[in-house]
Amino acid sequence: MSISPYSYSGSKPKASIRLAANSCPFNTACEGCSSRHISLCNVLDSNDLKSFSKLSTDFQKAAKQIICAEDEKAEHIYNIRSGAVRLSKMLSDGRRQITGFLFAGDFFGLSCKDKYSFTAEAITEVKICRFNRTKIIESFQDYPRLGERVFDMTRTELNSTHDQMLLLGRKTAKEKLCSFLIIMKEKSGRINVRDENEVDIPMSRSDIADYLGLTVETVSRQFTNLHKLGLIELDGAHRVFLKNSKALLALAEGE
Amino acid sequence: MSISPYSYSGSKPKASIRLAANSCPFNTACEGCSSRHISLCNVLDSNDLKSFSKLSTDFQKAAKQIICAEDEKAEHIYNIRSGAVRLSKMLSDGRRQITGFLFAGDFFGLSCKDKYSFTAEAITEVKICRFNRTKIIESFQDYPRLGERVFDMTRTELNSTHDQMLLLGRKTAKEKLCSFLIIMKEKSGRINVRDENEVDIPMSRSDIADYLGLTVETVSRQFTNLHKLGLIELDGAHRVFLKNSKALLALAEGE
DNA sequence: AATCAAATTTGACCACTGTCAAGTATCTAT
DNA sequence: ATAGATACTTGACAGTGGTCAAATTTGATT
Numbered sequence: 001m002s003i004s005p006y007s008y009s010g011s012k013p014k015a016s017i018r019l020a021a022n023s024c025p026f027n028t029a030c031e032g033c034s035s036r037h038i039s040l041c042n043v044l045d046s047n048d049l050k051s052f053s054k055l056s057t058d059f060q061k062a063a064k065q066i067i068c069a070e071d072e073k074a075e076h077i078y079n080i081r082s083g084a085v086r087l088s089k090m091l092s093d094g095r096r097q098i099t100g101f102l103f104a105g106d107f108f109g110l111s112c113k114d115k116y117s118f119t120a121e122a123i124t125e126v127k128i129c130r131f132n133r134t135k136i137i138e139s140f141q142d143y144p145r146l147g148e149r150v151f152d153m154t155r156t157e158l159n160s161t162h163d164q165m166l167l168l169g170r171k172t173a174k175e176k177l178c179s180f181l182i183i184m185k186e187k188s189g190r191i192n193v194r195d196e197n198e199v200d201i202p203m204s205r206s207d208i209a210d211y212l213g214l215t216v217e218t219v220s221r222q223f224t225n226l227h228k229l230g231l232i233e234l235d236g237a238h239r240v241f242l243k244n245s246k247a248l249l250a251l252a253e254g255e
Numbered sequence: 256m257s258i259s260p261y262s263y264s265g266s267k268p269k270a271s272i273r274l275a276a277n278s279c280p281f282n283t284a285c286e287g288c289s290s291r292h293i294s295l296c297n298v299l300d301s302n303d304l305k306s307f308s309k310l311s312t313d314f315q316k317a318a319k320q321i322i323c324a325e326d327e328k329a330e331h332i333y334n335i336r337s338g339a340v341r342l343s344k345m346l347s348d349g350r351r352q353i354t355g356f357l358f359a360g361d362f363f364g365l366s367c368k369d370k371y372s373f374t375a376e377a378i379t380e381v382k383i384c385r386f387n388r389t390k391i392i393e394s395f396q397d398y399p400r401l402g403e404r405v406f407d408m409t410r411t412e413l414n415s416t417h418d419q420m421l422l423l424g425r426k427t428a429k430e431k432l433c434s435f436l437i438i439m440k441e442k443s444g445r446i447n448v449r450d451e452n453e454v455d456i457p458m459s460r461s462d463i464a465d466y467l468g469l470t471v472e473t474v475s476r477q478f479t480n481l482h483k484l485g486l487i488e489l490d491g492a493h494r495v496f497l498k499n500s501k502a503l504l505a506l507a508e509g510e
Numbered sequence: 511a512a513t514c515a516a517a518t519t520t521g522a523c524c525a526c527t528g529t530c531a532a533g534t535a536t537c538t539a540t
Numbered sequence: 541a542t543a544g545a546t547a548c549t550t551g552a553c554a555g556t557g558g559t560c561a562a563a564t565t566t567g568a569t570t
Contacts, residue, residue: 089421091509097421111410117417151406154413155366161416162372166344166352168423169468173527205548213424215528220549236536237548254346428557460518473557475519491566492518 030056030129035081038105038190040153043145052143055136056129067120067128068109074116076130077109083126084202087118088210098211099161101203104191109133110150111157124202168213171254176212177222178252181232185242197242205237285311285384290336293360293445295408298400307398310391311384322375322383323364329371331385332364338381339457342373343465353466354416356458359446364388365405366412379457423468426509431467432477433507436487440497452497460492 030053036042044052056079061067067078070089085102099118102108108120110133140147167179184199201208209219226232231248233241242248285308291297299307311334316322322333325344340357354373357363363375365388395402422434439454456463464474481487486503488496497503 089417091421091425093509095425095509097424099417099420111413113411113414117414147406151409154406154409156368158366158409158413158416159368159372161413161420162344162354165354165416165419165423166346168420169352169465170346170350210424216548217529217550218527221527224549254348254350470558471518472520472559476557479519 035104039079040107040149043149044143048143055131058129061122061126063122063124065122067122068116070119071115074112074114075133077107077133077136079107079129080104081127081129084123085120085126086123086207087120089118096210098207103187173214173218173222175252175254178248180208180212182249182252197245199240199242201238201240290359294334295362295404298404299398303398310386313384316377316381318377318379320377322377323371325374326370329367329369330388332362332388332391334362334384335359336382336384339378340375340381341378341462342375344373351465353462358442428469428473428477430507430509433503435467437504437507452500454495456493456495
């Protein structure tokens with residue numbers, strides 16, 4: 001089995017915590033950041049980046065750790081440098097909806113008011129940089145292009161939540177899973193360019209279920225179903241090969 | 256039956272079209288706009304408003320008219336002055352998801368890229384002012400408070416789509432309808448302060464169904480159900496009296 | 511006021527997906 | 541390597557909400 005860009009299978013919490021204390025070697029300078037080209041800060045030139053980097057703090061979380069929790073005071077916004085994160089909301093009886101899977105280059109926490117409106121958890125080991133919300137919003141004055149970039153990303157995000165509403169409200173289980181696979185294909189293409197049809201699925205079946213508004217069992221059955229239809233090949237639970245992504249896309253759109 | 260703030264029952268298309276040609280008496284000045292206090296332009300002072308108003312065009316649409324269509328070139332952003340609008344997305348086979356109901360003070364069209372990602376239709380007769388997208392985005396330079404306001408409203412909107420995802424993915428039909436009634440109560444309170452428990456429902460059962468990811472029949476059954484439970488009183492299909500909004504809220508949250 | 515069309519409600523039935531349970535595979539720890 | 545825990549898959553059955561159809565109400569048109 002080829003090496004995954006996520007380390008969901010081999011992550012060791014203890015080692016991760018040690019690294020987190022150590023922090024990133026480029027703590028005070030974002031210049032060496034490996035995710036800069038896809039992050040919000042990619043609009044800053046070398047000079048601006050130097051002063052801007054003082055606003056950021058770098059840290060790391062092991063898989064399954066909470067990054068921030070729903071209803072907690074929203075003091076920071078977070079930018080993912082590597083790894084995978086899930087954002088979720090819960091009903092009082094434990095029913096959960098995952099509102100998004102986030103990867104390198106994605107940020108979260110800006111849309112909240114005084115409290116976080118979701119819980120953010122590490123799916124794999126993640127590297128994150130964090131900014132004070134107030135300060136970064138103020139900094140949009142000094143770095144107008146950054147403000148524009150953040151606004152732009154927020155608009156894009158709003159657009160894709162509308163697609164997700166169409167999925168949740170109107171698609172069948174099969175269409176939902178096909179949509180999910182297409183989404184994951186697109187996201188993984190942004191991060192790692194190997195065979196574009198070889199898609200990593202860092203999250204559990206239960207995460208997928210809570211993202212698609214289904215149960216684990218239904219998700220599992222639909223994986224089996226798509227395999228029987230000859231549309232996908234499974235290599236363990238966390239790696240999928242899309243044998244016919246055109247057909248998957250058509251199914252995803254209900255055609 | 257008391258008079259509704261929407262004119263969904265008595266609207267006459269012909270008359271509306273005539274009015275639309277006539278446009279608003281305050282066409283070149285937003286000063287007299289009755290929805291200014293709740294609209295995005297409420298951050299502008301009297302001077303700025305005068306020059307800003309030159310960017311806007313006023314018009315009116317009768318109920319059931321399309322304001323802008325999915326996949327159409329996105330040239331404008333729209334601000335609702337009065338009436339109710341629905342935004343929706345469709346699958347190729349006609350399945351529809353309504354992503355939002357909009358009222359006086361709401362705007363739409365900003366989150367789109369080159370094409371509109373939704374169709375906007377008038378539910379009731381609506382008064383709307385329209386801005387050129389490019390020009391208004393440029394104008395954020397001159398009116399920074401306007402840019403902040405729009406950004407802020409976009410963030411709020413993103414937050415509420417997350418709530419809607421939780422609703423669509425994880426709530427039961429009963430919980431969905433209770434949530435809808437609570438949402439409508441809050442929105443109508445913003446526009447018209449009468450008895451806060453007397454809620455106008457300008458949209459059809461079919462619109463509600465497509466908003467909640469249900470069928471018309473299920474929506475109708477749940478209305479009947481809530482009535483039997485003594486939680487609501489119906490005065491026709493478009494006016495609801497919430498007899499116990501606390502209980503409705505609890506049901507909406509799955510408690 | 512009368513007629514027709516559209517919207518809403520209600521009923522009967524059923525399918526998709528959920529629930530509960532058991533079996534299998536995978537990962538982690540020793 | 542072995543054992544235990546966790547994650548995933550599969551099966552049997554059931555229920556919520558969907559489908560189809562008919563009745564009723566509401567609203568528009570003449």
